[in-house]
Amino acid sequence: MKIKTAELDRVAVKKSQYPDGDLPEFAFAGRSNVGKSSFINAILNRKKLARTSSTPGKTRTINFYKINDALRLVDLPGYGYAKVSKSAKSSWADSINEYLESRDEIYEVFLLVDIRHEPTSLDARMYDFILQNGFTGIVIATKSDKISKGQYAKNINIIAKKLKIKNKDLIVPFSSEKKDMVDEIWFILEDIMKFHKED
Ligand code: GTP
Numbered sequence: 001m002k003i004k005t006a007e008l009d010r011v012a013v014k015k016s017q018y019p020d021g022d023l024p025e026f027a028f029a030g031r032s033n034v035g036k037s038s039f040i041n042a043i044l045n046r047k048k049l050a051r052t053s054s055t056p057g058k059t060r061t062i063n064f065y066k067i068n069d070a071l072r073l074v075d076l077p078g079y080g081y082a083k084v085s086k087s088a089k090s091s092w093a094d095s096i097n098e099y100l101e102s103r104d105e106i107y108e109v110f111l112l113v114d115i116r117h118e119p120t121s122l123d124a125r126m127y128d129f130i131l132q133n134g135f136t137g138i139v140i141a142t143k144s145d146k147i148s149k150g151q152y153a154k155n156i157n158i159i160a161k162k163l164k165i166k167n168k169d170l171i172v173p174f175s176s177e178k179k180d181m182v183d184e185i186w187f188i189l190e191d192i193m194k195f196h197k198e199d
Pocket residue numbers: 030031032033034035036037038039051052053054055056057058059060076077078079142143144145146174175176177178
């Protein structure tokens with residue numbers, strides 16, 4: 001997809017703050033620091049649109065990005081960050097749950113996991129929640145530049161096993177540094193939009 005415009009459209013913590021849902025929407029969930037904001041920048045070819053940080057817990061709100069006035073990408077707050085108070089953790093979890101359960105415009109929720117590590121129990125819970133809400137459950141395995149291509153299959157097997165994924169094509173290695181899979185990601189997004197149109 002040719003990116004003509006990409007802008008931060010809305011920052012929300014609760015439903016009343018979401019933008020009017022008139023566009024297809026894709027959401028990105030995952031642990032804090034896994035690379036959600038970097039992923040969004042990479043596929044939009046923008047360096048600093050979504051704010052990133054080497055310190056976990058950067059994105060604390062639900063950030064809606066509007067692309068070409070045709071779709072939205074949604075950067076969700078990361079979970080699993082230990083240094084956050086219990087009450088902050090539960091309010092983020094509530095706001096993620098509310099978003100995933102109430103937003104009809106979501107076409108797909110992607111789960112991002114670090115390709116180097118076995119997904120955590122929280123990841124597995126999030127993945128189940130994504131499936132329960134009727135989504136395909138596509139996994140982006142981030143930071144693929146940190147391992148060699150020869151290690152992909154082994155690491156993808158570990159991710160598949162933990163998340164109980166049979167079809168390993170649902171796990172897409174991705175590097176925000178190398179940006180080598182950007183076209184494939186857009187192919188997936190456009191395919192989902194086409195499928196919804198025919199529906
Ligand atoms: P929260 O907002 O805290 O939930 O984190 P996030 O998931 O949005 O992570 P973010 O994009 O801020 O990235 C976290 C750190 O990982 C940053 O230092 C990024 O530069 C780094 N990072 C993200 N993606 C990649 C990648 O593909 N390769 C490498 N090498 N580093 C990455």
